[in-house]
Amino acid sequence: MSIWMGYLTRSTGIVATILVVAALLWGFFFSSRTTGTRLRPAWWLDLHNWLGGLALIFCGLHILAAWLDTSSGIGLIQILVPGTAVQAWPIAWGVIATYGLVVVVFTSWPRRLRRRLWWRIIHLTSVAATAFIFLHAYQTGSDVGNLAFRVGFIAAAWLASYGVGVRVFTIADGRTSKV
Amino acid sequence: MTTQTSGSDPLDSEIAARLERLAARKAAPALNRGGGSTVSMAYEPKDVSASGSNGVRNGRRHAAKRARIAALAASLLTTGSLTFGLFAADGQSNRVLVGAAGVVVVPSASPPVTALPPVSASPPVTAAAPTVVDGDAFRNPYGDVQVEATFSPDGALLDVSMLRFPNSNRESVQINQYATPRLNSEALSAQSAQVDTISGATYTSNDYERSLQSAIDLARADGITQLA
Amino acid sequence: MTTTSNGTHHVEHVMGTAVSIDIRDPHCSPDAVMDVVGWLHHVDRTFSTYDNATQISALGRGDITLAEATDEVRDVLRMCEVIRTETADAFDAFDIPAPNGTRLDPSGLVKGWAIEQASGILEEHGCENLCINAGGDIAIRGHPLGMEPWRVGIRHPEMRDAVALVVKVSERCAVATSATYERGPHIIDPRSGDPALNLASVTVIGPNLGIADAYATAIYVMGLGGLEWIEGHAGYDAYAITHHGSTSWSSGFNQYRLCDKNDT
Numbered sequence: 001m002s003i004w005m006g007y008l009t010r011s012t013g014i015v016a017t018i019l020v021v022a023a024l025l026w027g028f029f030f031s032s033r034t035t036g037t038r039l040r041p042a043w044w045l046d047l048h049n050w051l052g053g054l055a056l057i058f059c060g061l062h063i064l065a066a067w068l069d070t071s072s073g074i075g076l077i078q079i080l081v082p083g084t085a086v087q088a089w090p091i092a093w094g095v096i097a098t099y100g101l102v103v104v105v106f107t108s109w110p111r112r113l114r115r116r117l118w119w120r121i122i123h124l125t126s127v128a129a130t131a132f133i134f135l136h137a138y139q140t141g142s143d144v145g146n147l148a149f150r151v152g153f154i155a156a157a158w159l160a161s162y163g164v165g166v167r168v169f170t171i172a173d174g175r176t177s178k179v
Numbered sequence: 180m181t182t183q184t185s186g187s188d189p190l191d192s193e194i195a196a197r198l199e200r201l202a203a204r205k206a207a208p209a210l211n212r213g214g215g216s217t218v219s220m221a222y223e224p225k226d227v228s229a230s231g232s233n234g235v236r237n238g239r240r241h242a243a244k245r246a247r248i249a250a251l252a253a254s255l256l257t258t259g260s261l262t263f264g265l266f267a268a269d270g271q272s273n274r275v276l277v278g279a280a281g282v283v284v285v286p287s288a289s290p291p292v293t294a295l296p297p298v299s300a301s302p303p304v305t306a307a308a309p310t311v312v313d314g315d316a317f318r319n320p321y322g323d324v325q326v327e328a329t330f331s332p333d334g335a336l337l338d339v340s341m342l343r344f345p346n347s348n349r350e351s352v353q354i355n356q357y358a359t360p361r362l363n364s365e366a367l368s369a370q371s372a373q374v375d376t377i378s379g380a381t382y383t384s385n386d387y388e389r390s391l392q393s394a395i396d397l398a399r400a401d402g403i404t405q406l407a
Numbered sequence: 408m409t410t411t412s413n414g415t416h417h418v419e420h421v422m423g424t425a426v427s428i429d430i431r432d433p434h435c436s437p438d439a440v441m442d443v444v445g446w447l448h449h450v451d452r453t454f455s456t457y458d459n460a461t462q463i464s465a466l467g468r469g470d471i472t473l474a475e476a477t478d479e480v481r482d483v484l485r486m487c488e489v490i491r492t493e494t495a496d497a498f499d500a501f502d503i504p505a506p507n508g509t510r511l512d513p514s515g516l517v518k519g520w521a522i523e524q525a526s527g528i529l530e531e532h533g534c535e536n537l538c539i540n541a542g543g544d545i546a547i548r549g550h551p552l553g554m555e556p557w558r559v560g561i562r563h564p565e566m567r568d569a570v571a572l573v574v575k576v577s578e579r580c581a582v583a584t585s586a587t588y589e590r591g592p593h594i595i596d597p598r599s600g601d602p603a604l605n606l607a608s609v610t611v612i613g614p615n616l617g618i619a620d621a622y623a624t625a626i627y628v629m630g631l632g633g634l635e636w637i638e639g640h641a642g643y644d645a646y647a648i649t650h651h652g653s654t655s656w657s658s659g660f661n662q663y664r665l666c667d668k669n670d671t
Binding site: 003004005006007008009010011012014015018019022042043046047050051054058061069072140142 | 242243246247250251254257258259261262263265266269320321
Binding site: 374375378379387390392393395396399 | 420560585
């Protein structure tokens with residue numbers, strides 16, 4: 001049973017990572033001005049929200065599986081407090097990223113935070129959370145040796161940085177046009 | 180009169196053209212729906228005229244729903260296939276020792292000697308430096324792990340580390356710091372920390388491989404006894 | 408199997424755990440260890456509740472009667488019944504959910520009993536100084552070296568690689584620990600059917616490992632009251648750690664405690 005929980009921990013972790021990256025890209029490309037506000041169908045934004053929520057659910061499953069795996073050494077304290085696990089840093093990145101995801105999701109749902117500036121700052125911490133997720137995946141190291149992981153890692157890093165770039169440039173453009 | 184009519188003519192035609200485009204736009208989803216499903220033609224005009232805007236919204240809701248279901252299904256499917264896939268991939272070589280067979284004793288003070296001949300006759304009790312004993316690599320769901328135990332010159336177990344491949348994360352446990360503050364009344368000096376065996380509930384072979392007992396067995400397999 | 412001037416050592420993965428056989432006699436026949444390994448696998452084939460083909464599973468399902476079972480199975484079940492009476496139902500092999508879906512599970516006694524028999528096999532081969540550890544249940548004979556006592560570390564209930572206490576035992580002795588670590592399988596209280604949650608870990612020391620194993624399970628279920636109960640059983644002593652980290656022990660347990668500084 002414990003062995004299955006171990007593999008479930010890995011697979012839910014991988015799927016949660018894919019979902020977080022997908023939600024991030026959806027957020028960047030389809031909610032940003034690059035695609036034009038008018039052409040943005042409501043279901044694209046809806047899917048962004050859905051992917052974000054799903055990512056959090058799979059993150060929860062990942063933690064639950066790790067907790068149920070008796071050989072992982074992950075208990076309630078290790079889940080809640082960064083740095084308490086035997087593998088202090090690798091697990092700490094995951095804990096911090098989870099807190100980030102929780103805050104990002106629950107400031108947007110069920111009710112969006114009123115102050116737009118605050119909401120935006122909080123929402124952009126999802127970029128940092130994604131970076132932490134990759135650090136967590138890399139340092140725990142179960143799938144680092146896998147070719148698929150490396151290809152996925154590079155692709156995700158490239159797409160995410162492209163997305164961040166697009167966002168930064170559109171903000172910069174907006175400012176210059178206003179001036 | 181003529182100027183009025185001539186002035187209104189191009190405007191009218193433009194408005195008519197816009198209306199036509201609008202009608203075409205509105206009709207498009209309705210037509211799609213008619214073509215895609217088995218809704219009879221009789222209902223179609225009613226859809227467009229009476230509840231046209233509702234029909235469009237319904238179409239959008241379906242798209243969102245489909246996207247949601249697709250995302251959920253893809254996630255669950257990937258999780259399932261990954262769990263079994265990872266298990267199957269590991270299962271091929273499960274329990275097969277990944278590293279070199281046998282225990283190799285490497286005095287940690289000396290320059291990195293790759294493999295001294297396995298010591299079997301006498302324990303290195305006379306050596307001044309601590310002795311590091313590497314166990315065989317074994318596989319667990321998270322990857323390949325190797326236990327490494329450090330013994331003091333007099334044979335006392337000083338430290339047990341777990342090396343994790345491929346990035347060699349080291350989970351080290353200072354076993355000299357035995358008791359936590361909560362068990363302070365039972366605190367032991369480092370001297371008395373020498374043990375021959377461990378009593379505790381070990382449930383699975385996997386748990387065993389991560390236990391202190393497995394490190395002690397490693398040392399015993401090499402002829403080292405705790406009491407030198 | 409490894410044989411050095413310090414004796415013979417072997418680890419066998421059997422009965423769902425790892426059994427470490429540590430013989431300190433320099434010239435003990437390798438057949439001794441092979442006999443023990445064969446015995447342990449035989450016990451697994453007869454008593455495992457994870458395998459539907461064993462006699463215990465067949466008995467649990469009602470496919471065979473007690474009369475059809477082999478003598479060793481009858482002996483073990485009788486021992487279980489004696490201990491159930493002694494412990495006022497705190498240990499009960501006949502009314503707890505087993506992994507095979509039946510309600511017959513003597514595992515709380517079988518592992519200790521099998522190791523006790525195994526040390527007897529080694530003694531028959533002329534081995535006098537040995538220690539067999541089956542997933543934390545330990546049977547001891549003689550001494551590790553000269554007249555030194557065996558030093559047995561009792562696992563810290565919260566930390567996998569830490570020891571809560573070291574006890575010294577020698578000659579004919581058994582050490583058994585019942586515990587629920589982290590999120591490991593729970594020990595069921597047969598009286599209520601619910602998991603026992605009173606204690607974090609219970610260690611029993613006494614002459615027979617089968618009985619010590621069952622007593623440890625029973626005291627784990629009884630809670631701290633079990634320490635008073637064991638006072639009435641000559642030769643057996645217990646040490647308990649609560650979930651709060653406080654420790655208690657029966658009056659006779661002090662003789663096993665390793666008093667630091669004075670001792671070394």
